Structures are given as structure tokens and as C-alpha cells.
Amino acid sequence: MTSKLWLKKHKLIYSKDVLDIVQFGSSVIGDKIPHDLDIAVIFEKIPLKEQLDQSQKIKAQLQKITDLPIHIKSFDFYSFFDKSNFAKENILFCGKSLIGLDNFSKKFGFEPKIQISYSLKDLKKKDKVKFNYLLNGKKGEYGLLRQHGGKLLNPGLIEIFPEHEFIFVGSIKKITNNFEIRKILT
Amino acid sequence: MNNGLIKEKLEILKKTAKEYFDSACEEFSKKRYNSSVVLYFKSLVALIDLFILQKTSNTPSSHTERFRITKERFKDIYNILDKDFPFYQESYVHLMTKELAEVIKNDVEIMAKKTQINL
Numbered sequence A: 001m002t003s004k005l006w007l008k009k010h011k012l013i014y015s016k017d018v019l020d021i022v023q024f025g026s027s028v029i030g031d032k033i034p035h036d037l038d039i040a041v042i043f044e045k046i047p048l049k050e051q052l053d054q055s056q057k058i059k060a061q062l063q064k065i066t067d068l069p070i071h072i073k074s075f076d077f078y079s080f081f082d083k084s085n086f087a088k089e090n091i092l093f094c095g096k097s098l099i100g101l102d103n104f105s106k107k108f109g110f111e112p113k114i115q116i117s118y119s120l121k122d123l124k125k126k127d128k129v130k131f132n133y134l135l136n137g138k139k140g141e142y143g144l145l146r147q148h149g150g151k152l153l154n155p156g157l158i159e160i161f162p163e164h165e166f167i168f169v170g171s172i173k174k175i176t177n178n179f180e181i182r183k184i185l186t
Numbered sequence B: 001m002n003n004g005l006i007k008e009k010l011e012i013l014k015k016t017a018k019e020y021f022d023s024a025c026e027e028f029s030k031k032r033y034n035s036s037v038v039l040y041f042k043s044l045v046a047l048i049d050l051f052i053l054q055k056t057s058n059t060p061s062s063h064t065e066r067f068r069i070t071k072e073r074f075k076d077i078y079n080i081l082d083k084d085f086p087f088y089q090e091s092y093v094h095l096m097t098k099e100l101a102e103v104i105k106n107d108v109e110i111m112a113k114k115t116q117i118n119l
Helices: A048-063 A088-094 A104-108 A125-136 A144-148 A162-173 B003-029 B033-056 B063-073 B075-090 B098-115
Strands: A018-024 A037-043 A070-076 A112-118 A151-154 A157-160 A179-185
Touching: A018 A048, A018 A088, A018 A104, A037 A048, A048 A070, A048 B075, A048 B098, A088 A104, A088 A112, A088 A162, A088 A179, A112 A162, A125 A144, A125 A162, A144 A157, A144 A162, A157 A162, A162 A179, B003 B033, B003 B098, B033 B063, B033 B075, B033 B098, B063 B075, B075 B098
Parallel strands: A037 A070
Antiparallel strands: A018 A037, A112 A157, A112 A179, A151 A157
């Protein structure tokens, strides 16, 4: 049973009121083993009662695909962008569409990326080398950039996909704390 | 559970369901929707326990058990509980809306019909 539901097209039955079904939260982050799955269903502007009833039906279908407990949230665009929706940044930035099998933000014409700027200035030479190996690999082994589709934009600046943030940050932290993270939509 | 105890529990659950429902309506009329949602949900849970008691002569002792019993035996009620419970959990940190309070009120009324209770 999978936890990354967006990697495969599932035969889900839903009405035309459903604009998208989005997986978000910790289960879409690279190397984490999730305890549960967060799903957001984005609806046309229909009554809340109908949203909730339809979401329950979608949840029942998804629950047949995974053993992990599913937490489902229902939104229309008004409630999605409401200030009280604390999940919107996560859904926009990390959300994966189970309908489009791609980033949810692509619906709005954006691609989410993480930029990490770092400085090796105060590191010892051996740590600078270690850092270089970490990103670019050594002796034919892939480094993190190649493994996870990231790229070096400038010396001291890399760009990666949001789902790999924890992998990169965790590895970089072992060598230096001199780095900054920026979330961007390109 | 013996008949006397069942009767007593039935009365308590009916009373609490009505009390929570009345308080929820009062809060709703004052536009205090977070309180209203919480109280409607409590009324809903009392009615669900009442329904379970009517059908099985037992009541669940925790939310986990309530979920398990309804999931195994009363699917339509499980769906109501599963749908509404997250809002109760979130009511401490999220602002609840009038529309949501109305949705949960509607579910309370559905359960009142199932348990043949006049709210």
C-alpha cells in the first residue's frame, strides 16, 4: 500500500464540482515515513454540506488504496484562500494533485521550488570538499543534486523541489549551519 | 448492563443531548459559532451514544471505541461522526463558520430522528 498517492492514477469517482484532490503535508515530503495522509478536496462554490458529503465519499475510495489514516479537508476557493485556512501555504507549495498527478500549484501556472543559499567561507578545507561531494557526488556516485533533480544556480545557491527539503537540509546541517532557505513559486 | 442501568443511561443521554443542543442554538443565535459547533457536536455524540445504547445495550467509553463500533456496525452514523469530528478537534484553533454550525446542527437533527428524540 502506497503513501504517495499522486504517483499513480487511481480510478476515483467524483462529481464535476470537484476541481482537484490534493495530497499535502508530511506524506509528500521526501524521506519521511508518514503516519497519516492529508488530503484536500477543492470544490466549485457549492454548499458546505455537499462538499463534506462528497469528501467523505472520496475519502472512502482513497482509504481502499492505503492503510494509513486519511484526514480530509474540503475547500472552495473562497475558504481555501481565507485567512483562517492555515494549511493553504502547505497545500499550495507542497500539494500534489491526484487528478493531474503533478504539483497543485501548476493549476495556477506556478512551479514550487526551494532555494538554499549557503556559505562555505568559514569551513575547513576538508569540510568544503565534503560539502562538494555531498552536492555533486564522488567517484561516479551521484550527489544530492543529481539524485533529486536539484541544480546549482550560482556558487552558494542551489534550487531543489520542495519534497526534498528535509533531505537537503538534514545533510547540509551535518556540515554547516551557515545557510538560508527560501520558498519560491516560479 | 442491567435494565435499570440502561434506563438510567438512556435518560442521561437524552437529557445531555437536549441540553447541549439548546445551548448550541443559543450560542448560534449570538453568532458565537465556535461554541455553537462544539456544543452541536457534543449533542451529536450524546445522540450517537444513545443510538448505540438502544441497539446494543452498551455505550462506548471513548472516541476510539465510538469510531470502532460505528464503523463496524452503523456505517451511515460512522460517516457523520468521521465527517464532523475534525471540526470539533479544530475548534480550539480555527474560526468556525455559520454554515458549518448549520451543517452539524443538521446532523444532530438526523440523529434525533434515528433515536426518536424530540430536541
